[in-house]
Amino acid sequence: MMTDRTQIDATNDPQRRSWVSSANRTDGDFPIQNLPFAVFRPRRSGTTFRGGVAIGDQIVDLSAMSRAGIFSGDAAVAINAGGEGTLNHLMQLGPTKWRALRRALFDSLSEGSALQPRVAACLVRQVDAEYSVAAKIGDFTDFYSSIYHATAVGRLFRPDCPLLPNYRWLPVGYHGRSSSIEISGQRFNRPVGQRLLPGQSDPTLGPSLRLDYEFELGAFVGEGNPLGSSIPVENAESQIFGLCLLNDWSARDIQAWEYQPLGPFLAKNFATTISPWVVSLQALAPFRVPPTRRADDPHPLPYLMSENNSATGAFDIQLEAFLETSVMRDKGEAPQRLSSTTFRHSYWTIAQLIAHHTINGCNLTAGDLIGTGTQSGPASTEAGSLLELSAGGKQPIPIGHSEHRTFLEDGDEVIFRGFCARAGATRIGFGEVSGRVLPAREF
Numbered sequence: 001m002m003t004d005r006t007q008i009d010a011t012n013d014p015q016r017r018s019w020v021s022s023a024n025r026t027d028g029d030f031p032i033q034n035l036p037f038a039v040f041r042p043r044r045s046g047t048t049f050r051g052g053v054a055i056g057d058q059i060v061d062l063s064a065m066s067r068a069g070i071f072s073g074d075a076a077v078a079i080n081a082g083g084e085g086t087l088n089h090l091m092q093l094g095p096t097k098w099r100a101l102r103r104a105l106f107d108s109l110s111e112g113s114a115l116q117p118r119v120a121a122c123l124v125r126q127v128d129a130e131y132s133v134a135a136k137i138g139d140f141t142d143f144y145s146s147i148y149h150a151t152a153v154g155r156l157f158r159p160d161c162p163l164l165p166n167y168r169w170l171p172v173g174y175h176g177r178s179s180s181i182e183i184s185g186q187r188f189n190r191p192v193g194q195r196l197l198p199g200q201s202d203p204t205l206g207p208s209l210r211l212d213y214e215f216e217l218g219a220f221v222g223e224g225n226p227l228g229s230s231i232p233v234e235n236a237e238s239q240i241f242g243l244c245l246l247n248d249w250s251a252r253d254i255q256a257w258e259y260q261p262l263g264p265f266l267a268k269n270f271a272t273t274i275s276p277w278v279v280s281l282q283a284l285a286p287f288r289v290p291p292t293r294r295a296d297d298p299h300p301l302p303y304l305m306s307e308n309n310s311a312t313g314a315f316d317i318q319l320e321a322f323l324e325t326s327v328m329r330d331k332g333e334a335p336q337r338l339s340s341t342t343f344r345h346s347y348w349t350i351a352q353l354i355a356h357h358t359i360n361g362c363n364l365t366a367g368d369l370i371g372t373g374t375q376s377g378p379a380s381t382e383a384g385s386l387l388e389l390s391a392g393g394k395q396p397i398p399i400g401h402s403e404h405r406t407f408l409e410d411g412d413e414v415i416f417r418g419f420c421a422r423a424g425a426t427r428i429g430f431g432e433v434s435g436r437v438l439p440a441r442e443f
Contacts, residue, residue, distance in 0.1 A: 007285065008285045008286055009282070009285070010103070010106075011033060011035075011102055011103060011106045011282060011283075012033055012282070012283070012285055012286050012425070012426075013033070014033065014424065014425055014426045016032055016033070016106075016110055016111075017032065017110070017111045018031070018032040018055060018056065018109045018110060018111060019109065019110070019111050019112075019113065019116050019120075020032075020055045020056045020058055020109060020123070021056070022056030022057040022058065023055050023056030023058075023109070024056070025056070026427065027427065028056060028427070028429065029054075029277075029419065029427075029428075029429020029430065029431055030054040030055060030056055030057075030277075030429060030431075031056075031426050031427065031428070032055065032106060032109050032110060033283060033426040033428065034054065034279065034283045034426075034428045034429065035053050035054070035055065035102055035105055035106065035109075035280070035283065036053065036054050036242065036277040036278055036279040036280070036283065036430070036431075037051060037052070037053055037082065037087055037090075037134065037241075037242065037277070037278045037280075038051070038052050038053075038054065038059070038131055038134060038276040038277050038278065039051055039052070039085070039086060039087060039131060039132045039133065039134050039135075039276075040052045040059055040124070040129040040130065040131050040132070040276070041129065041130060041132075042124060042128055042129060042130075043128055043129060043130045044130075048085055049085045049086075049132045050062060050063035050083050050084065050085060051063070051082035051083055051084065051087055051090065052124070052129075053082075053105055054126070054277055054431075055109055055123075057125065057126050057127070058123040058124065058125060058126065059123065059124045059125075059126055059129055060105065060109070060119065060122055060123060061083075061122045061123070061124050062079050062082040062083040063083030063084075064083075064121070064122040065079050065083070065119070065122045066079050066080045066082075066083040067083075068118055068121070068122060070108065070115060070118050070119065070122075071101075071104045071108075073100065074096060074097045074100035074101070075097075075100040075101045075103070075104035077093065077097055078090060078093055078097040078098065078100060078101035079101055079104075081093055081097075082101065085132075086132075086133075086134070086135050086136045086367070087134050087135050087220075087241070087278070087367070088135045088136055088366050088367040089366075090241075091135060091220060091221070091222045091223075091241040091366040091367055092222065092223055092224070092366035093222075093223075094222060094223045094238070095222070095238050098222075098241070098280065098282075099282065102280065102282060131183050131184070131276035132183055133181060133182065133183050133274065134220065134244070134274075134276070134278050135220060135366070135367030135369075136367055137178040137181055137367055137368065137369045138178065138365050138367055138368055139175065139178060139364075139365070139368045139369075140175070140176040140177065140178040140181060140272070140368070140369045140370075140371065141173055141174070141175055141176065141357060141368070141369075141370050141371065142173060142174055142175075142176045142216075142248060142268075142371035142373060143171050143172065143173040143348065143353050143370065143371060143372055143373045144167075144171070144172040144173060144373040144374075145171060145346045145347055145348040145353065145372045145373045145375075146345060146346055146347060146372075146373055146374055146375050146376050146384070147163070147167065147168075147345075147347035148345060148376040148377055148378055148382070149373065149374040149375065149376035149383075149384055149385070149388065150162075150163060150167055150172075150347075151163050152376060152383065152388045153385075153387060153388065156387070156391070156392040157256075167347075168297050168298055168347075169298060169300070169301070170304075170356060171304075171348040171352055171353050171356045171357075173353070173356075173357070173373075174263045174264065176248075176264075176268060176269070176272070176371070177268070177269035177272075178369065180269060180270060180271050180272060181272045181273075181274060181369065182271070182272075182273060182274075183273070183274065183275075183276055184273060184274070184275050184276055184431075184432065184433040184434050184435070185434060185435070186271060186273040186435045186436075187435070187436045187437075187438055188249075188270060188271040188435065188436075188437070188438060189270075189438050189439065189440055189441045190207045190208055190211060190410060190437055190438065190439060190440040191207070191208050191211070191251045191254065191266065191267070191270040191271075191440070192205065192206065192207050192208070192266075192440055192441070192443050193205070193208065193251060193254035193257075193258070193266040193267065194254065194257055194258065194266075195208070195209065195253045195254055195257055196253075196256070196257045197209075197253075203257055205443070206440075207440035208251035208252075208253055208254050208267075208440075209253055209407070210251065210252035210253040210387075210393060210406075210407045211249070211250075211251055211252070211407050211408040211437060212249070212250045212251075212252050212385050212386045212387050212407055212408065213247050213249055213250070213321070213385060213386065213408065213414045213435075214247065214248045214249065214250050214373075214374040214384060214385050215247065215319055215321050215339075215341075215374060215375050215384035215385070215416055216245075216246040216247070216248055216371045216372050216373060216374060216375060216384075217243050217244070217245065217246060217317070217319075217343060217371075217372045217375065217418070218243065218244045218245070218246035218274050218369050218370065218371055218372070219240050219242075219243055219350050219353075219354075219369070219370040219372070220240070220241040220242055220243075220244070220278055220367065220368070220369060220370075221239055221240065221241065221354075221364045221365065221366060221367065221368040221369070221370065222238070222239050222240060222241040222366060223238075223239060223366060224239065224363060224364040224365040224366055224368070225239070225358055225363055225364055226363055227361060227362075227363040228361040228363075229358070229361060229363070230355070230358040230359050230360075230361060231354050231355060231357075231358045231364070232303075232306075232355060233303065233304055233305065233306045233309055233351050233352060233354075233355035234306040234307075234308060234309070234351075236350070236351035236352075236353075236354035236355050237281055237350065237351050237354075239354055239364065240281055240350060240354070241278065241280070241366075242278035242279050242280045242281065243278065243279050243281070243284070243315075243317075243350075243430075244274050244275045244276075244277065244278050244279070244430065244433075245274065245275035245416045245417075245418050245430050245431075245432070245433040246272065246273070246274050246275075246369075246371055246372075246433070247272065247273040247274075247414060247416060247433055247435055248268065248272050248371055248374075249268075249270070249271045249272065249273070249435070250264075250267060250268060250385070250387075251266070251267040251268075251270070252267070252387055252407070254266050254267040255267030255268070271435070272371075273433055273434070273435040274369075274433060275416075275418075275430055275431050275432060275433035276431065277430060277431045279428065279430055283428050284315050284317070284420060284428060286420075286422070286424075286425035286426075286428075287315055287316045287317065287420040287422060287425065287428070288312040288313075288314070288315060288316075289312070289314045289315065289316050289344050290310065290311055290312060290313070290314060291309070291310065291313050291314045291346075291347075291349055292314070292344070292345070293347070300352070303355060303356075303359055304352045304355055304356060306351070309349055309351050309352065313349035313350075313351055313352070314343070314344045314346060314349055315343050315344065315420070316342055316343070316344040316420060316422070317342060317343035317344075317418055317419070317420050317430075318340065318341075318342055318418065318419050318420065318421065319340065319341050319342065319343060319375055319384070319416065319417075319418050320337055320339075320340045320416070320417045320418070321337070321338045321339050321340070321384065321414065321415070321416055322335035322336060322337050322338065322414070322415040322416075322417070323335060323336055323338055323399060323405070323412060323413070323414055323415075324336075324412070324413045324415065325399060325400065325403055325405075325409070325411060325412055325413075326410075326411030326412070327400065327402075327403060328399075328400050328403075329411075329413070331400075333400055333401075335413070335415055336399055336400060338386075338389060338397070339381055339382055339383050339384065339389060340381070340382065341375055341376060341377035341382035341383075341384065342377065343372075343375055345375070345376070345377045345378070345382075346372060346375060350370070350372070353370055353372070354370070357370070376388060386405065386406065386407050386408065387407075390405070390406040390407070393406040393407060394406075408437050409437070410437055410438065410439045411436070411437065411438075412436070412437050413434055413435065413436040413437075414434065414435055414436075415432055415433070415434045416432060416433045416434075417429075417430070417431075417432045418430035
């Protein structure tokens with residue numbers, strides 16, 4: 001029996017195997033211990049989107065499962081909601097019903113399950129599917145939770161004061177644009193805006209010349225809270241339906257000119273790309289770690305502290321960024337890995353982001369998306385953006401056999417991958433998120 005949200009339960013048992021043979025690969029992303037959610041439909045079918053759960057190289061069609069009446073009780077309520085065209089209703093049901101559905105799916109997909117024939121009839125191959133954004137996202141908030149990224153970027157622009165005084169006291173964030181969030185495979189035109197070019201005294205309007213990616217995780221909100229209330233840090237994780245990979249593209253030159261005094265605007269609202277699969281916190285339970293802070297850092301204010309958060313509030317999620325140029329694509333060359341890091345380096349935990357977001361009574365709603373901000377580590381090879389990797393554009397990065405990059409060029413495709421792995425636990429993957437830069441439109 002689960003006694004708290006951080007405890008490993010039967011669905012994390014590394015000894016359990018599935019009758020879906022592809023789920024038993026040791027290097028796969030979607031074993032039976034994972035069971036992430038997405039919204040999909042058979043490719044080129046013209047049918048409506050519906051919720052699904054990954055198992056190996058297959059998808060459990062939740063709409064088909066609902067029609068078949070395989071489950072009962074809370075699991076049936078949850079699977080009915082999961083079969084809808086977005087996962088907002090399922091997210092709103094809360095953790096009791098999420099857990100019931102996860103356990104029912106886990107048991108029915110396990111080796112020896114008497115339900116195998118009925119569930120097998122509800123499977124769709126992932127290669128035959130296309131995906132949509134998992135929820136109708138009402139609001140998007142982007143934080144700045146990596147102290148290594150904040151310090152590296154601050155050092156480029158404020159060498160005398162890389163990290164502003166408030167950073168170690170509160171999770172810095174801003175409200176973003178949700179209408180331009182799209183699913184992996186997004187292709188977007190190079191953004192246009194005002195830029196103050198080197199050597200010029202007045203800005204000009206034109207395409208961004210310093211287009212960048214930002215490697216983040218996204219957290220989908222579950223039940224939410226009423227306007228005027230707040231979510232205590234000790235209860236905050238119960239509000240998180242799951243995590244996905246997120247690329248919050250950034251036009252650095254446009255941002256440098258526009259961000260003072262109110263922050264990013266055109267530099268960030270043109271595109272955000274997220275992965276199809278949303279991984280539950282229960283699937284990540286074996287990979288919890290304590291947050292790390294320096295001994296001389298200030299203690300967070302009480303509303304940002306709890307015993308559970310201090311003991312197991314962080315997650316050791318491995319993050320990898322890759323780049324494929326149009327030249328590499330034409331030559332059939334594999335994408336080049338640019339950097340890798342881990343989410344355990346994040347200075348602020350997901351629970352702290354939620355607690356801070358709502359301390360003033362701000363209401364979160366089911367399907368809202370919380371971005372962690374760019375994730376970077378202490379080593380130069382762990383940078384989560386080209387801005388850091390190229391030292392602000394001063395150090396070109398070798399790409400492939402003959403190319404270099406300081407920032408993204410037209411035709412470049414950025415690919416993020418994420419996974420968790422450790423001895424004694426089953427590997428849990430996030431799949432990948434990719435996006436490609438197209439030439440700027442005529443203006």
